[in-house]
Amino acid sequence: MAVNKVLVVDDSPTDLANIKGIVSDAGFTVVTATTGAEAIEKAKSEKPELIFLDILMPDMDGFEACRKLGSDGATKDIPVVFVTSKGQKADRMWAQMQGGRDLVSKPFTPDQIIDQIKAF
Numbered sequence: 880m881a882v883n884k885v886l887v888v889d890d891s892p893t894d895l896a897n898i899k900g901i902v903s904d905a906g907f908t909v910v911t912a913t914t915g916a917e918a919i920e921k922a923k924s925e926k927p928e929l930i931f932l933d934i935l936m937p938d939m940d941g942f943e944a945c946r947k948l949g950s951d952g953a954t955k956d957i958p959v960v961f962v963t964s965k966g967q968k969a970d971r972m973w974a975q976m977q978g979g980r981d982l983v984s985k986p987f988t989p990d991q992i993i994d995q996i997k998a999f
Contacts, residue, residue, distance in 0.1 A: 882996050884908040886927040888918040888944070889962070890936040894985065898931055898962065901989045907996065915939030919947055922954045929999055931983075931992070934963040934974075942977045949978040960995045962987065 885902050889895040890913050903909045910925045912918040916939055922930060930948070934941035941961055948954040958980040963970070966984030974982045981998070983991050 882907060882928040882999050884910060884925065884927040884929075885996065886910045886912065886918065886921055886925060886930040886957075888912045888915070888930065888936075888941070889933040890914065891933070894933065894962070898992060901992045902931075902996070904989075905993050905996065915941065915944030915947075918944050919951070919954070922948055922957055923951070927957060929996060930957055930959045931962050931995070932959050932979075934961055934965055934970075942973070945974075945978045958999055962992075 885907050887895060887898045887909055895911055899909045899911055910921055910927060912921045915936055932941045932945060945959045961974045961979045961982040964985045971982045981995060983995060
């Protein structure tokens with residue numbers, strides 16, 4: 880699957896801008912959201928080929944958003960990569976159990992983000 884459009888979801892303006900810059904500088908279209916609910920809405924309306932999703936967010940965390948995306952016919956096939964400060968082995972396993980394809984730990988490098996896009 881060729882990736883053209885990426886949805887970046889993070890409640891931190893700094894992290895959101897950082898990932899958005901990395902992805903757009905690499906030539907991809909970027910759509911952003913700052914909450915889990917907004918992520919679900921944007922995934923349905925924008926139809927990205929990949930979602931970078933923060934875990935720790937108010938109201939609806941990334942795990943719940945991922946489960947909801949995975950259970951919706953319109954969004955269930957969009958791969959989710961968690962980007963989080965939670966990088967322990969248990970966090971990675973739980974992320975996969977929630978439907979995530981991978982997990983990138985903060986702080987991350989631009990190469991780690993681009994490698995995730997290239998993997999799809």
